[in-house]
Amino acid sequence: MSATPTPAKQTRGSKQSRKEIMDNIRAAAISEFSQHGFIGASTQAIAERAGLKKSQLHYYIEDKESLYAEVLGQLMSAWSKLFVFGAEGSCTPRQILSDYVRQKLEFALDHPEISRIFTNELLSGGSRLEAFWPSALSITQGKVDRLQMWVDQGIVRPLNPRLLIMNIWALTQYYSDYAVQAELILGKSLQSPELQREILDELVSFVLAGCNLKD
Amino acid sequence: MSATPTPAKQTRGSKQSRKEIMDNIRAAAISEFSQHGFIGASTQAIAERAGLKKSQLHYYIEDKESLYAEVLGQLMSAWSKLFVFGAEGSCTPRQILSDYVRQKLEFALDHPEISRIFTNELLSGGSRLEAFWPSALSITQGKVDRLQMWVDQGIVRPLNPRLLIMNIWALTQYYSDYAVQAELILGKSLQSPELQREILDELVSFVLAGCNLKD
DNA sequence: GTCTATATGGGGATAGAC
DNA sequence: GTCTATCCCCATATAGAC
Numbered sequence: 247m248s249a250t251p252t253p254a255k256q257t258r259g260s261k262q263s264r265k266e267i268m269d270n271i272r273a274a275a276i277s278e279f280s281q282h283g284f285i286g287a288s289t290q291a292i293a294e295r296a297g298l299k300k301s302q303l304h305y306y307i308e309d310k311e312s313l314y315a316e317v318l319g320q321l322m323s324a325w326s327k328l329f330v331f332g333a334e335g336s337c338t339p340r341q342i343l344s345d346y347v348r349q350k351l352e353f354a355l356d357h358p359e360i361s362r363i364f365t366n367e368l369l370s371g372g373s374r375l376e377a378f379w380p381s382a383l384s385i386t387q388g389k390v391d392r393l394q395m396w397v398d399q400g401i402v403r404p405l406n407p408r409l410l411i412m413n414i415w416a417l418t419q420y421y422s423d424y425a426v427q428a429e430l431i432l433g434k435s436l437q438s439p440e441l442q443r444e445i446l447d448e449l450v451s452f453v454l455a456g457c458n459l460k461d
Numbered sequence: 462m463s464a465t466p467t468p469a470k471q472t473r474g475s476k477q478s479r480k481e482i483m484d485n486i487r488a489a490a491i492s493e494f495s496q497h498g499f500i501g502a503s504t505q506a507i508a509e510r511a512g513l514k515k516s517q518l519h520y521y522i523e524d525k526e527s528l529y530a531e532v533l534g535q536l537m538s539a540w541s542k543l544f545v546f547g548a549e550g551s552c553t554p555r556q557i558l559s560d561y562v563r564q565k566l567e568f569a570l571d572h573p574e575i576s577r578i579f580t581n582e583l584l585s586g587g588s589r590l591e592a593f594w595p596s597a598l599s600i601t602q603g604k605v606d607r608l609q610m611w612v613d614q615g616i617v618r619p620l621n622p623r624l625l626i627m628n629i630w631a632l633t634q635y636y637s638d639y640a641v642q643a644e645l646i647l648g649k650s651l652q653s654p655e656l657q658r659e660i661l662d663e664l665v666s667f668v669l670a671g672c673n674l675k676d
Numbered sequence: 677g678t679c680t681a682t683a684t685g686g687g688g689a690t691a692g693a694c
Numbered sequence: 695g696t697c698t699a700t701c702c703c704c705a706t707a708t709a710g711a712c
Contacts, residue, residue, distance in 0.1 A: 264695090281585045286501030289688060301698060304689060362584050365638065369577050369584075370496045372641045379645060386646060403670070408646050409663045415642075416635035417628055423580065423638070424631070426587045430594060431601060431623050448624045455618070456671035479677090504706065516680060519707060 264306075270296040271306055275313050280359040283366040284314050284374065314374070318367065321360050322378045328353060331389050339396050340459055344450045350418040351449055355442055361422035386411060403458040410457060417449055479521075485511040486521055490528050495574040498581040499529050499589065529589070533582065536575045537593045543568060546604050554611050555674055559665045561604075565633040566664060570657055576637035601626060618673040625672060632664055 262270075274295035278287040289310055293303035307313045328349050332342050354361050367375055386408075393407035402410075421428060425436055434441050477485075489510035493502040504525055508518035522528045543564050547557050569576050582590055601623075608622035617625075636643060640651055649656050 282500050283498060283581075283584075285497050286499075286585070288686080290686075299697080300688085301690090301700095302696080305696065310688070365580070366498075366584055368639055368641050369498075369581055370501070383645065403666075405666070406659065406663060409660065410667075412635060412639075412643060412646060413632055413664075413667060416631045416639070420627060420631035424583055424627075426583050427630075428627060430598065431627060444621065445624065448621060449628075451618075451620070452625075452628060452671040455673055456667040458670055503704085505704075514679080515706085516682095516708090517678080520678065525706070 267296070267298075267306060271298075271303065271313070272317065275317050276359050276363065279314060279317060280362040280366065283370050284310075285370065317360070318363060318374060321364060322375075322382070324357075325353070326381060326385060330385060331392050339401050340454065342392075343453060343457075343459065347414055347418065347450050347453055348446060350414065351421065351446055354418050354420075354422040355436060355445075358422035358425050358436075361419065365419070365423045401460055405457060413456070414453060417453070421445065482511070482513075482521060486513075486518065486528070487532065490532050491574050491578065494529060494532060495577040495581065498585050499525075500585065502529075532575070533578060533589060536579060537590075537597070539572075540568070541596060541600060545600065546607050554616050555669065557607075558668060558672075558674065562629055562633065562665050562668055563661060565629065566636065566661055569633050569635075569637040570651060570660075573637035573640050573651075576634065580634070580638045616675055620672060628671070629668060632668070636660065 271292065274292045275287075277295060278292045281287070287310075289303055289307075290300045292313075293300045296303065298306075329346065331346060333349065334345060364375075389411055390407040393402070393410060396402045397404055397407065421436060429436055432441065436442070436445075486507065489507045490502075492510060493507045496502070502525075504518055504522075505515045507528075508515045511518065513521075544561065546561060548564065549560060579590075604626055605622040608617070608625060611617045612619055612622065636651060644651055647656065651657070651660075
């Protein structure tokens, strides 16, 4: 709230600023929650990853629950901004769909850990996502309406728009949730730019072909 | 090992047989591991679900680790039997692909909990799956070879066969991993037979169209 | 063969020291 | 403002009672 005039006289190698520590904690929390979910993650492990002792960590956070809420909120906010139909001024159905697939895939490839937190949360029942559903569902409804129009106009083949949206979700989210499997099958790191390019092109082709999209 | 002549004189309402207890334990373990993963699941919760006290449970199992290994092995064995190309004597590419999608999807819909254990395990790094990868990868290679032939013959459009297999995996596995999301979006239980029929038809159409499959 | 009482360690969180 | 010593609970697992 109040604008404390932080000195920020940070001699390198000296003690970390509070902000740096908090950033380390958030990063550590993302890794741990991503691997083990809320229940499975331990504040012990988060502290170690952040270079702190467990008891030190508990000075910087309110509690495990609110640390988790913060990280989850960060993800949901990023998603709700990114994954809207017609972002970046795309206009044709082909372009709107391609852009959507691209955005969703790039997020999965660039932020696999935080994406997996969502999956982990859903697997454990999703109770901590309840607050986010109304908004998420209304964003979905917007996409559904748009797709239904295209179906009615014969631009895409007759299909259930909700199932198409779920299909795209599944196809893209795979590359964060199943990164381990994907890298084993492909024998290559998912961080390789050429591979990312290939996956992107293939997913776009697959989706466009999958709904018989005419320009 | 030795064939103990079990009396099995089970008066209804009386004490459960050891086999019944073990079945309860396995079912409870599947539910718990499915929700919280290996680390997050507690023997306490498993015991409660199985109608036992924690200390009783530990009489019937060796330890948490081996209970988990048993359940995971059960899943991997079921999958390796089910998901082979050309099961049930299907012959045309169209039929082989459709049958594969159907088998994978039906398993996801019929056994969502145990399917989720795999996902949970991957999310936490997949170390407990190491023993299963060689066989799984060789089964995958079989499918890849088959698909590559079809590509070479112009039966399906030019695509990376491994990516197609991963796409099908993602599309079908979605219905166990994201069952909560799916039911919210669709406003309906995934156990509804009509909905299952619709999903199946749509997935098959989507995949066949997605690879431009000619008969 | 079955179950209980108990050991031992790690979990999250805090009161109080610096 | 920062960190440590410590609390209490729940985790897994087992020795020993029935």
